[in-house]
Amino acid sequence: MNSIVAFKEIALRDQPLAPHTWMKIGGPAQYLIRPRNVDELLDVVRACHEEQIPVRILGGGSNVLVRDEGVSGAVLQLIDESFGQVAIEGTTVRTGAGALLSQLISQTVKAELAGLETLSGIPGTVGGALRGNAGGRAGDIGQFVESVTVINVKGEISTRKGDDLWFGYRESNVDELVILEGSLKLQPGDSEEITRRMRKLWIMKKATQPLSFQSAGCIFKNPRGLSAGALIEQAGLKGIRVGEAEISDRHANFIVTNPGAKSDDVLRLIDLTRSKVSEQFGVDLELEIKIW
Numbered sequence: 001m002n003s004i005v006a007f008k009e010i011a012l013r014d015q016p017l018a019p020h021t022w023m024k025i026g027g028p029a030q031y032l033i034r035p036r037n038v039d040e041l042l043d044v045v046r047a048c049h050e051e052q053i054p055v056r057i058l059g060g061g062s063n064v065l066v067r068d069e070g071v072s073g074a075v076l077q078l079i080d081e082s083f084g085q086v087a088i089e090g091t092t093v094r095t096g097a098g099a100l101l102s103q104l105i106s107q108t109v110k111a112e113l114a115g116l117e118t119l120s121g122i123p124g125t126v127g128g129a130l131r132g133n134a135g136g137r138a139g140d141i142g143q144f145v146e147s148v149t150v151i152n153v154k155g156e157i158s159t160r161k162g163d164d165l166w167f168g169y170r171e172s173n174v175d176e177l178v179i180l181e182g183s184l185k186l187q188p189g190d191s192e193e194i195t196r197r198m199r200k201l202w203i204m205k206k207a208t209q210p211l212s213f214q215s216a217g218c219i220f221k222n223p224r225g226l227s228a229g230a231l232i233e234q235a236g237l238k239g240i241r242v243g244e245a246e247i248s249d250r251h252a253n254f255i256v257t258n259p260g261a262k263s264d265d266v267l268r269l270i271d272l273t274r275s276k277v278s279e280q281f282g283v284d285l286e287l288e289i290k291i292w
C-alpha cells in the first residue's frame with residue numbers, strides 16, 4: 001500500500017483552490033492531487049483511505065464555495081485528458097467524468113444527437129453534472145443516463161445502472177467518492193434544429209443570469225412550487241451587499257463577488273438571506289451550492 005507521500009509527483013501541498021473555482025475565493029487544500037490515469041487514481045484513493053485522509057473531488061468548481069480557512073485532506077482533480085474522453089457509438093455516448101459538459105454537448109450535437117442541448121450554458125464537468133443532476137426547466141442530465149462508473153472510498157470500482165440510479169431535482173444517489181464515467185442514451189436529431197434550440201436556451205440564460213461575473217450559479221434550491229430567486233427579491237434583498245459579496249441584481253438567487261471578497265462575506269450573505277426569507281415567508285431555503 002502506497003503512502004500519500006509516495007505521490008509527490010502529482011500531489012501539491014497547501015495549494016490555493018480559489019483559482020479552480022468560479023467564485024475565485026477561499027483557502028488552500030492541504031493536498032491538491034491530479035492523478036494521471038485510473039490506476040494512479042485508485043492508488044491515491046486507497047492510500048488516503050488507509051491513512052484516513054479525507055478526500056474530495058473538485059470538478060469545474062462551478063458549484064463549490066471553499067471556506068477561507070481552506071480544506072484539510074486531499075482534493076482530487078480529474079484533469080488529465082484520460083478522464084475526459086468521449087466515445088459515441090450510435091445513440092450511446094460514453095463520457096469521462098472529467099470532460100467539460102460544454103465539450104460533451106458540442107460533440108453530441110456534431111454527431112446529430114439530441115437531448116444534451118437542453119443543458120447548454122451550464123458550466124463544469126460531466127462528473128459535477130452527474131453528481132448534482134445538472135439541468136434546468138428544459139430537462140436534466142439524469143434523464144439520459146444509462147449507467148455510471150464509480151469508485152468508492154476504499155478504492156473499489158463498480159458500475160451502477162437501471163433501478164440502482166436515481167436522479168432528482170439538483171441531486172442524485174450517485175454519492176460514491178468518485179464518478180469516473182457515464183454512459184448516456186440520446187436521440188437522433190437534426191444538428192441545425194438542435195443548434196437552434198441550443199442558441200435559444202443560451203440567449204435566455206444569458207439574459208437572466210449574471211454569467212460574466214464571479215458566481216457559483218444558483219445559491220439555493222427552489223422550494224417546491226416556488227422560486228428561490230423570487231422569494232429573495234420579494235424580501236427586498238436584490239443588490240444587498242456584505243463585504244465584497246452581493247446578491248446579483250440580475251438574478252436574486254445568484255451571489256456575485258467583487259475583487260477582495262472573502263468566503264466569509266458570502267457565508268454571511270447566505271445567512272442573512274435565509275433568515276430574511278424565513279422571517280417574511282416562513283420558507284427555509286436549502287443550499288444548492290456545496291460549502292467546503
Ligand SMILES: Cc1cc2nc3c(=O)[nH]c(=O)nc-3n(C[C@H](O)[C@H](O)[C@H](O)COP(=O)(O)OP(=O)(O)OC[C@H]3O[C@@H](n4cnc5c(N)ncnc54)[C@H](O)[C@@H]3O)c2cc1C
Nearest residue numbers: 059060061062063064124125127128129134135178179217
Ligand atoms: C454561471 C453559472 C450558471 C449555472 N447554471 C446552472 C444551471 O442552469 N443548472 C444547474 O444544474 N447548475 C448550474 N450551475 C451550477 C453548476 O454549473 C453545476 O452544478 C455543475 O454541474 C457543477 O459541475 P462542476 O464540475 O463545476 O462541479 P464542482 O462545482 O467542482 O463540484 C460540485 C459537486 O460535485 C462533486 N463532483 C464533481 N466532480 C465529481 C466527480 N468526478 N466525482 C464525484 N463527485 C464530483 C464535487 O465533489 C461537489 O460536491 C451554474 C453555475 C454557474 C457558475
